[in-house]
Amino acid sequence: MKRCITKDVFRICYLFVSVLSLCLFQSCQKNQSPDVTILISGRMNGNVYPLELHEISPLQHYPYLSGYVKQVRAEAESQGTQVLLFDSGDSLGGSFAAHATQSENMATFFNHLKYDALFLGNLDANLSGSQLKKIESPVLTPFMNRDQVAIPNGMKPVHYLQKEGMKIMLAANFYGTIPSSEYPQRFPLWFGKYNQPVLPIRDYQKWLKPDLAADLHLRHWMKFTGEPQPSAGETDLLDSIHADIVMAHKVYQGKARTTWQHRNYSKWPVPVVENILRVNKGFSLARIDLKKTPTGWFATSAPRLVQMTANTAPADETLLAELSPLANRIKQADQQLGQIGVELSKAELLAGYMNTLTRIEGTNAIVCSLNSIRDTIEPGPLSASRLFNAIPWTTDLEILTMTREQFAKVEDLSELVILHQKALPDTIRVTASRFFSRLIQQELELSDEQITQLGTKGEFDFLVTYLKKNGASTLEKIETPDGWIIKGAMK
Amino acid sequence: MRANSGLSRLELTIASALVLLVILIAVPILLSGQSSKKKQTSANNLLQWGIALNLYLIDNNNRLPTPGTERVSSDEITAWYNTLPLYLSRDALSDLSPGPLPEKKEESIWINPAALDSAEKLPRGYFTFYYGMNEELVGAKNKPLRIYDVSNPTKTVFLSETCQTEPGIDPSGVEYFFGKPKPSPEATAHVLFCDGHVELVPYAELNFPHPEGIQWKPSQD
Numbered sequence: 001m002k003r004c005i006t007k008d009v010f011r012i013c014y015l016f017v018s019v020l021s022l023c024l025f026q027s028c029q030k031n032q033s034p035d036v037t038i039l040i041s042g043r044m045n046g047n048v049y050p051l052e053l054h055e056i057s058p059l060q061h062y063p064y065l066s067g068y069v070k071q072v073r074a075e076a077e078s079q080g081t082q083v084l085l086f087d088s089g090d091s092l093g094g095s096f097a098a099h100a101t102q103s104e105n106m107a108t109f110f111n112h113l114k115y116d117a118l119f120l121g122n123l124d125a126n127l128s129g130s131q132l133k134k135i136e137s138p139v140l141t142p143f144m145n146r147d148q149v150a151i152p153n154g155m156k157p158v159h160y161l162q163k164e165g166m167k168i169m170l171a172a173n174f175y176g177t178i179p180s181s182e183y184p185q186r187f188p189l190w191f192g193k194y195n196q197p198v199l200p201i202r203d204y205q206k207w208l209k210p211d212l213a214a215d216l217h218l219r220h221w222m223k224f225t226g227e228p229q230p231s232a233g234e235t236d237l238l239d240s241i242h243a244d245i246v247m248a249h250k251v252y253q254g255k256a257r258t259t260w261q262h263r264n265y266s267k268w269p270v271p272v273v274e275n276i277l278r279v280n281k282g283f284s285l286a287r288i289d290l291k292k293t294p295t296g297w298f299a300t301s302a303p304r305l306v307q308m309t310a311n312t313a314p315a316d317e318t319l320l321a322e323l324s325p326l327a328n329r330i331k332q333a334d335q336q337l338g339q340i341g342v343e344l345s346k347a348e349l350l351a352g353y354m355n356t357l358t359r360i361e362g363t364n365a366i367v368c369s370l371n372s373i374r375d376t377i378e379p380g381p382l383s384a385s386r387l388f389n390a391i392p393w394t395t396d397l398e399i400l401t402m403t404r405e406q407f408a409k410v411e412d413l414s415e416l417v418i419l420h421q422k423a424l425p426d427t428i429r430v431t432a433s434r435f436f437s438r439l440i441q442q443e444l445e446l447s448d449e450q451i452t453q454l455g456t457k458g459e460f461d462f463l464v465t466y467l468k469k470n471g472a473s474t475l476e477k478i479e480t481p482d483g484w485i486i487k488g489a490m491k
Numbered sequence: 492m493r494a495n496s497g498l499s500r501l502e503l504t505i506a507s508a509l510v511l512l513v514i515l516i517a518v519p520i521l522l523s524g525q526s527s528k529k530k531q532t533s534a535n536n537l538l539q540w541g542i543a544l545n546l547y548l549i550d551n552n553n554r555l556p557t558p559g560t561e562r563v564s565s566d567e568i569t570a571w572y573n574t575l576p577l578y579l580s581r582d583a584l585s586d587l588s589p590g591p592l593p594e595k596k597e598e599s600i601w602i603n604p605a606a607l608d609s610a611e612k613l614p615r616g617y618f619t620f621y622y623g624m625n626e627e628l629v630g631a632k633n634k635p636l637r638i639y640d641v642s643n644p645t646k647t648v649f650l651s652e653t654c655q656t657e658p659g660i661d662p663s664g665v666e667y668f669f670g671k672p673k674p675s676p677e678a679t680a681h682v683l684f685c686d687g688h689v690e691l692v693p694y695a696e697l698n699f700p701h702p703e704g705i706q707w708k709p710s711q712d
Contacts, residue, residue, distance in 0.1 A: 054643075054644075055639070058553075058638050058639055058641060058644050059545070059548065059553075059638060059644060059685075059686055061545075279549055280545075280546070280549065281549055283545045283546075283549070283687070307538070307541070307542050307545070307687065309538075309541065309686060309687045309688035309689075310645070310686075310688040311538060311688045311689055374552065375552040376552075378637075389552075
């Protein structure tokens with residue numbers, strides 16, 4: 001009996017210890033803390049409004065985003081994990097708040113969270129140097145001029161970041177081999193107040209030398225036509241640039257929302273993160289947790305998009321207090337422009353808007369696109385913020401001077417709507433936003449001298465001034481003015 | 492020797508009592524665990540619908556989807572059940588084959604597992620809606636409402652748990668936990684609000700809205 005009980009007790013103990021060990025092992029596996037957590041925001045489109053202004057922009061996600069980042073940082077500190085925080089571009093402008101505050105709303109947000117770096121996107125091309133100077137974090141540019149000098153002046157496409165024993169190489173957004181003719185509207189052809197055309201940086205060689213291995217690796221990753229050299233292994237890359245992490249953002253090539261499907265991060269010895277977020281206005285934050293091993297990095301959990309709601313993290317009250325003083329400025333800028341009597345479809349709004357541009361002195365033709373109109377306008381009071389959200393992404397207005405032959409070629413460009421005088425002179429003055437004037441310049445190979453800038457601040461400010469003088473209902477006049485004709489893609 | 496190898500009657504009684512005690516303690520815990528798992532599944536489903544709603548708003552100039560009608564049809568191009576699933580990489584409801592789909596046993600964003608019993612009592616041949624959109628969130632002539640027209644998106648109901656054949660709901664259409672046959676004071680239901688967050692809301696708050704509390708109407712005007 002005694003022997004039997006001893007045997008049973010031994011068996012039970014053995015079983016108990018085995019189960020306990022298994023549980024402990026699993027628990028250790030689950031709690032394996034990462035060495036690095038990378039958080040990436042992007043495409044916020046300037047959507048940071050003080051909460052007092054919920055009537056102008058009712059949905060705000062940034063308070064939770066900020067709360068979440070602080071939560072992750074606090075947790076990481078206790079685990080000895082490094083947190084890297086980046087923005088992948090198209091975040092600094094695009095909202096009425098950003099327009100009214102000259103992007104101070106976004107600078108406040110980025111500075112408050114002490115971002116490690118910001119990457120400019122094609123929609124950030126409208127920013128002036130003074131706006132960018134408000135940002136305390138390094139800002140990486142993907143643009144250069146014809147002389148292959150990165151612009152804006154003083155900015156670089158590559159940056160090395162030192163982070164407590166870790167060296168991180170950052171490369172700005174890049175376009176790889178995507179032909180600009182395929183997505184002309186995604187390739188900025190100007191930057192800020194810089195008057196000459198700009199080009200996307202496609203090759204980082206100039207900025208990476210003598211780090212040949214890094215260059216070759218990026219070439220391979222950017223899908224350049226040339227085959228990568230066999231010696232350009234990822235380990236060589238790390239050795240040659242003495243970096244622990246390389247971050248590079250690739251500009252997306254499609255509109256699909258499925259871009260966050262790269263579950264293979266863990267297999268890549270060097271973590272490279274794509275510019276993965278579509279327009280999300282701050283609703284999504286990408287997160288990846290990585291652990292370093294002697295052979296490379298692996299993700300301790302699947303890369304994911306974290307949605308920013310009250311369920312994710314508490315709102316960051318300190319950031320809200322910091323942004324609050326901007327509310328008055330934005331509210332004051334949101335002036336009432338008058339009444340709109342009928343609903344204006346996008347096509348009607350485009351027609352009404354282009355008609356106002358015919359009043360610019362000396363103009364013989366106007367060029368725009370229906371795709372640039374962002375929303376319809378309902379009947380009722382028209383506020384500046386409502387107008388901003390409907391008309392084209394605001395850029396400066398310019399005049400292109402060209403011959404009749406050159407003008408005929410403009411009509412061949414797809415997606416454009418052209419409003420012009422029936423009787424055209426030999427030298428035609430075409431009014432367009434800087435966005436379209438630089439596109440036409442590129443396609444028709446016009447010289448810089450054929451472009452002059454109008455003294456107006458931009459499309460939006462021109463329209464606001466015009467409507468205040470002539471009444472908001474002017475926008476409802478959608479018939480083509482006498483002596484003018486409209487052509488192009490209105491559907 | 493043989494008698495020594497077995498257990499005495501006393502030992503057997505103690506062992507049986509212990510087993511019974513364990514069962515008595517464990518069964519309610521397991522059952523409540525299952526119930527809380529079902530509730531969590533439903534809350535997660537609503538969070539998914541919240542992601543879809545936010546992405547939809549961004550793509551549609553801040554216009555909300557519409558509640559849609561009982562007859563699920565592809566003509567209902569702005570109905571939430573046709574538009575939102577695409578943002579979750581799922582088929583629009585009108586693209587699913589007709590009938591009470593999806594199968595009730597499968598895990599799905601369409602199904603609230605805690606309401607499966609109630610669904611059994613519904614007429615067959617119709618789609619069972621386990622989530623319904625707030626019927627008030629629609630403009631004149633069934634036009635999509637703009638989020639700007641919702642005075643407080645963080646407090647306004649967008650979707651809530653239900654169990655019916657119609658895709659739109661009012662407070663009476665909400666399916667409550669502890670709510671059968673009539674909701675008790677402690678009855679609660681998960682609600683997705685227009686800003687994308689989810690809360691477990693008590694019956695009283697959903698049925699007797701307070702001016703500063705939860706709202707069904709887009710504005711208090």
